[in-house]
Amino acid sequence: xxxxxxxxxxxxxxxxxxxxxxxxxxxxxxxxxxxxxxxxxxxxxxxxxxxxxxxxxxxxxxxxxxxxxxxxxxxxxxxxxxxxxxxxxxxxxxxxxxxxxxxxxxxxxxxxxxxxxxxxxxxxxxxxxxxxxxxxxxxxxxxxxxxxxxxxxxxxxxxxxxxxxxxxxxxxxxxxx
Numbered sequence: 001x002x003x004x005x006x007x008x009x010x011x012x013x014x015x016x017x018x019x020x021x022x023x024x025x026x027x028x029x030x031x032x033x034x035x036x037x038x039x040x041x042x043x044x045x046x047x048x049x050x051x052x053x054x055x056x057x058x059x060x061x062x063x064x065x066x067x068x069x070x071x072x073x074x075x076x077x078x079x080x081x082x083x084x085x086x087x088x089x090x091x092x093x094x095x096x097x098x099x100x101x102x103x104x105x106x107x108x109x110x111x112x113x114x115x116x117x118x119x120x121x122x123x124x125x126x127x128x129x130x131x132x133x134x135x136x137x138x139x140x141x142x143x144x145x146x147x148x149x150x151x152x153x154x155x156x157x158x159x160x161x162x163x164x165x166x167x168x169x170x171x172x173x174x175x176x177x
Contacts, residue, residue: 030142106160
């Protein structure tokens with residue numbers, strides 16, 4: 001099988017996860033995120049096992065991975081924009097939507113800094129939160145309770161942005177030593 005097939009299926013499953021999350025079926029959405037993540041693992045393994053590693057395949061994989069993540073965060077933003085999240089007499093929905101936005105921004109910037117650094121010829125795989133970590137946090141968070149998902153979003157918002165900063169610092173340090 002062509003590795004790009006697995007990449008494409010992963011994107012489709014991410015879109016399905018986004019729709020499921022957006023409609024409020026968080027448990028099923030979480031399961032779908034984890035299944036989509038398996039396809040993300042398979043595409044690279046299939047490429048290496050069949051000696052079909054190409055520059056286009058790497059670009060295609062990275063691009064569709066970003067689109068998949070964006071779709072999932074959009075699904076979550078849609079869901080939380082249409083629901084109340086009451087705790088201690090306060091509606092936390094706005095704070096959660098802000099967390100979704102910050103998590104999306106951090107996820108994109110983490111990937112961007114790595115891609116830009118590698119485009120400049122520097123290795124940049126450092127940081128406390130990789131894409132696989134983000135998917136696991138979201139998937140498992142959604143599988144349990146709404147509040148575990150919110151906690152996962154807050155952690156991703158913080159740690160993904162820290163990772164982008166760590167990568168930026170790593171490139172600066174590499175170039176200045």
